[in-house]
Amino acid sequence: MKKTGKNKNMKTPTPDAVDHIISQWRREKPELELKAMEVLGRLKRASALQSPKVEKVFLEYGLNQPEFDVLATLRRSGAPYCLAPTALFSTLMVTSGTMTNRMMQLEKKGLIERLPNPEDARSKLVKLSDKGFELIETVLPHHVQNGLNLIAKLDDNTLKTLNQSLRLLLHALEGDDL
Template identity: 50%
Template sequence: MEVVGYLKTTQLIVGGQLGALFKEHGLQAGEFDVLATLRRAGEPYALGPTKLFEALMISSGGMTNRLDRLEKAGLIVRVPNPEDRRGILVSLTEKGLELIDRLIPLHVENEARLLSALDREEQETLNALLGKLLDGLDEG
């Protein structure tokens, strides 16, 4: 019970700290994830909606809501897919690219700060243990 309690409390604190940074920049955590995924895709920073929701492991309905908010904010656009007339691509706008490029270093700093109670070796051990736990949960 103690381990699960620590996991739950850690998730709440870490989620809140990450969310606070995103909120300062007008985003929700899920919206940051979309922008970061498009950025990682490389130029032209575009993916189909299916690739996006598979990469982020959310429902297509949840993805549509995120995309609607990001499009309204001018951070992404939906454009016809030149390889599939029936499909669309979700692409970062210049404003979206500038925001995510500014936000990623701040996010990495924030994560480092959140993990600073652990030295590098401890972080690697925790990473391995959490990975093992998740693998076991996926099998069960």
């Protein structure tokens, strides 16, 4: 079947919260082109909805999302699971002050250690402790499974499509400077 602009056989998708918002705007401000507001609205809302559902698993293991993010970044960097603070806060898109704060918490919990950096005395390296390593190893499979549960209703094709278009959007958003 050839692609056509409008197709009377096209199934109308069940409206979501963003469709409702858009229809309100269309009634109030019909002159506005809302296609950007629509995607960005969905993006933001979907992100907000998944956030507490994802964090739920971390909380069961005494971690919050920010703490998990640090441990996970160290873990996936590979042995010796050790990075400089700048590498961490760049990856995690937070400020250096925020990172200082997180590191202090994680150190207090014994999940990371701070080591002198032989190559640069301005920074102290952050290393996953044995306890931190074990914890992330334990949490990870549960986190992964939880994610799979959250998207279970999406078939593989939708998922693939979603990934591809989100990747394009990410490129568009990362490109421009703030």
